[in-house]
Amino acid sequence: xxxxxxxxxxxxxxxxxxxxxxxxxxxxxxxxxxxxxxxxxxxxxxxxxxxxxxxxxxxxxxxxxxxxxxxxxxxxxxxxxxxxxxxxxxxxxxxxxxxxxxxxxxxxxxxxxxxxxxxxxxxxxxxxxxxxxxxxxxxxxxxxxxxxxxxxxxxxxxxxxxxxxxxxxxxxxxxxxxxxxxxxxxxxxxxxxxxxxxxxxxxxxxxxxxxxxxxxxxxxxxxxxxxxxxxxxxxxxxxxxxxxxxxxxxxxxxxxxxxxxxxxxxxxxxxxxxxxxxxxxxxxxxxxxxxxxxxxxxxxxxxxxxxxxxxxxxxxxxxxxxxxxxxxxxxxxxxxxxxxxxxxxxxxxxxxxxxxxxxxxxxxxxxxxxxxxxxxxxxxxxxxxxxxxxxxxxxxxxxxxxxxxxxxxxxxxxxxxxxxxxxxxxxxxxxxxxxxxxxxxxxxxxxxxxxxxxxxxxxxxxxxxxxxxxxxxxxxxxxxxxxxxxxxxxxxxxxxxxxxxxxxxxxxxxxxxxxxxxxxxxxxxxxxxxxxxxxxxxxxxxxxxxxxxxxxxxxxxx
Amino acid sequence: xxxxxxxxxxxxxxxxxxxxxxxxxxxxxxxxxxxxxxxxxxxxxxxxxxxxxxxxxxxxxxxxxxxxxxxxxxxxxxxxxxxxxxxxxxxxxxxxxxxxxxxxxxxxxxxxxxxxxxxxxxxxxxxxxxxxxxxxxxxxxxxxxxxxxxxxxxxxxxxxxxxxxxxxxxxxxxxxxxxxxxxxxxxxxxxxxxxxxxxxxxxxxxxxxxxxxxxxxxxxxxxxxxxxxxxxxxxxxxxxxxxxxxxxxxxxxxxxxxxxxxxxxxxxxxxxxxxxxxxxxxx
Numbered sequence: 001x002x003x004x005x006x007x008x009x010x011x012x013x014x015x016x017x018x019x020x021x022x023x024x025x026x027x028x029x030x031x032x033x034x035x036x037x038x039x040x041x042x043x044x045x046x047x048x049x050x051x052x053x054x055x056x057x058x059x060x061x062x063x064x065x066x067x068x069x070x071x072x073x074x075x076x077x078x079x080x081x082x083x084x085x086x087x088x089x090x091x092x093x094x095x096x097x098x099x100x101x102x103x104x105x106x107x108x109x110x111x112x113x114x115x116x117x118x119x120x121x122x123x124x125x126x127x128x129x130x131x132x133x134x135x136x137x138x139x140x141x142x143x144x145x146x147x148x149x150x151x152x153x154x155x156x157x158x159x160x161x162x163x164x165x166x167x168x169x170x171x172x173x174x175x176x177x178x179x180x181x182x183x184x185x186x187x188x189x190x191x192x193x194x195x196x197x198x199x200x201x202x203x204x205x206x207x208x209x210x211x212x213x214x215x216x217x218x219x220x221x222x223x224x225x226x227x228x229x230x231x232x233x234x235x236x237x238x239x240x241x242x243x244x245x246x247x248x249x250x251x252x253x254x255x256x257x258x259x260x261x262x263x264x265x266x267x268x269x270x271x272x273x274x275x276x277x278x279x280x281x282x283x284x285x286x287x288x289x290x291x292x293x294x295x296x297x298x299x300x301x302x303x304x305x306x307x308x309x310x311x312x313x314x315x316x317x318x319x320x321x322x323x324x325x326x327x328x329x330x331x332x333x334x335x336x337x338x339x340x341x342x343x344x345x346x347x348x349x350x351x352x353x354x355x356x357x358x359x360x361x362x363x364x365x366x367x368x369x370x371x372x373x374x375x376x377x378x379x380x381x382x383x384x385x386x387x388x389x390x391x392x393x394x395x396x397x398x399x400x401x402x403x404x405x406x407x408x409x410x411x412x413x414x415x416x417x418x419x420x421x422x423x424x425x426x427x428x429x430x431x432x433x434x435x436x437x438x439x440x441x442x443x444x445x446x447x448x449x450x451x452x453x454x455x456x457x458x459x460x461x462x463x464x465x466x467x468x469x470x471x472x473x474x475x476x477x478x479x480x481x482x483x484x485x486x487x488x489x490x491x492x493x494x495x496x497x498x499x500x501x502x503x504x505x506x507x508x509x510x511x512x513x514x515x516x517x518x519x520x521x522x523x524x525x526x527x528x529x530x531x532x533x534x535x536x537x538x539x540x541x542x543x544x545x546x547x548x549x550x551x552x553x554x555x556x557x558x
Numbered sequence: 559x560x561x562x563x564x565x566x567x568x569x570x571x572x573x574x575x576x577x578x579x580x581x582x583x584x585x586x587x588x589x590x591x592x593x594x595x596x597x598x599x600x601x602x603x604x605x606x607x608x609x610x611x612x613x614x615x616x617x618x619x620x621x622x623x624x625x626x627x628x629x630x631x632x633x634x635x636x637x638x639x640x641x642x643x644x645x646x647x648x649x650x651x652x653x654x655x656x657x658x659x660x661x662x663x664x665x666x667x668x669x670x671x672x673x674x675x676x677x678x679x680x681x682x683x684x685x686x687x688x689x690x691x692x693x694x695x696x697x698x699x700x701x702x703x704x705x706x707x708x709x710x711x712x713x714x715x716x717x718x719x720x721x722x723x724x725x726x727x728x729x730x731x732x733x734x735x736x737x738x739x740x741x742x743x744x745x746x747x748x749x750x751x752x753x754x755x756x757x758x759x760x761x762x763x764x765x766x767x768x769x770x771x772x773x774x775x776x777x778x779x780x781x782x783x784x785x786x787x788x789x790x791x792x793x794x795x796x797x798x799x800x801x802x803x804x805x806x807x808x809x810x811x812x813x814x815x816x817x818x819x820x821x822x823x824x825x826x827x828x829x830x831x832x833x834x835x836x837x838x839x840x841x
Binding site for chain 2: 373374375376377378381382384385386388389392393394397398399400401402403411412414417419467468469470471472473474475533535536537538539555556557558
């Protein structure tokens, strides 16, 4: 049964390089600890050549020319480990974590899917590279041999069945001890004193003599060196959490470099989601702001909630935005543009020191349009267009509308425009259905029942609908001065709309009221009036608010 | 005959009379040899622009008059207040949404009445409503956090930008610009280049660009220009002197609208007019 092992050399360095890939070429040292007692925790190959090694103090390495120093980031290491798990899970569901930098996976039965073992190993290495990690991949007949080979050999290694001892023999004994524990250090010192440098030396020792001196631990190490161990893999089922973090060295002030970093994070996130054959419908951006900025909750109309920073106190320092999409998408460029538009509309208001981006995984969209269906906008383009339009007219001024079950004027609300949703998912309340309305006067003779909109496609003409006289609304209603005669409006004066003169004809009033049990109750009389204008006679709807007695021009019939 | 020179040596620049078929072949051979005139082809070989697909406007009488609304073209409907132009708009919107097309309404003066639209049969799930208004345009790049420079943007300017975005996005079956309540002075100030840009954007697409205004604005860019007027209201205006006031049912129920075809660039049609009636179903 073959096993593969993915090992990331210098894992803390690689975790940082995922966020800053341009640091791959210069010598880089990762520091740990509190200043001024910082010590080197990990170095890359170039820094190692320059003489820098883990454990050195910051003072010792400051003389090294061209050395780049970074502080260890546990959150970035966690994100890198999650990416490593995604890489392994994209090939096999049986995955074991043997440390943050090592993943062992069972690849039995994958040959028909991915090809022979060397091809699988190369594909694993390539997928890890796509996720921003430079790895060693080894394939062997048991998990321990695969792990030793991945730690010892760089690149891709495939150990054939029965040649484990031969292949592992050239490795130093240090590869047997992954973590520098005290017990491991003692065993390693013993091996050094015995003159055992390579695994082949350890494998050649007599079993009984080794057992007498080192006990079962020595026998186990020898078995590993010979490649004879046999154990059951302990599968690990990681939670589907897709988060990426960048901790910045200096506070970020401009939106442009922020977009640059967001683009990197989104590419990583999309690559991880793609590796798991998933997409996302919700992106959560959390920006940690510089000290000394206070947060304040507010909610945006498109479903997102944000925290706006203000100077003064240093209690909370987070700025959060949530981007919800109508359909699952997996396009980093679209996400970036949407985040840019959102941040333009809602700027953080303070310099940024840490960027945290998370994606909610969902199954990708599996839809195929019919041949004879009319074309509709592509979801990605539509989202971008809606975001841009919201930037022009405001978030609450764009979308589709939903009628509310009320006779209150302006009885509708704006909602997110999502034409791709199933037609039966929403219900139209019928405007004529009384619920919170008290019709006092006789209803209009011509106000017949409004039918529900037909959802079936009509060929040619409006099925079941007549041409209606439309009303154009004045928003907000225009205040007018009305002179009454015999209980009817006789003269109107509206300087704003240049409507002035005798009312030629008036019909009404149609009296309605509602919400009297609430604070925002309303009661009004409606009149339909004809007034002579410059271009001819125009028909208006005139409204008297019965609560305060004021007259308004609500709209014009057109 | 074909070996005769196209331009005689004695009189350079003057064409020599040759037999018609051979002459034309020779001319185009010579033209194709000249780099500047390489694209010249005979008129008989020019591609005939296919007639645009017509879609129903939702009003049978208008369809009879115009043949429907042309896809990939700009259609303009103009008329004064209370002339029935919004009823025509709602009918077109209802017909398009019932064909399951995605529609967009750029409402310059935020005058759209959802209850009238529901009564007309508009499917709101397929309609994007953009409500323009006096707004602030952010400017200045790069931008510091929290520091934004702003300038006042008028509704018409907003509408033009929004329409640009919608047409560039593509996929919409009907895009409506409602300039019905925009003052004439502002509507006439819309540059002709904007209309040309819109026309070019919808060309070769299945989008119907529908403009509603008080007076014709798009000028030559409009492939179809329709003028509507309230017939019964005109009659009422004439009757004013007779001191005969109509009843409510006489006036609002069966409000007659007259539609007049002013221009159609799609095919040569005689100018004509139709009359149709509306019913009062308002919210």
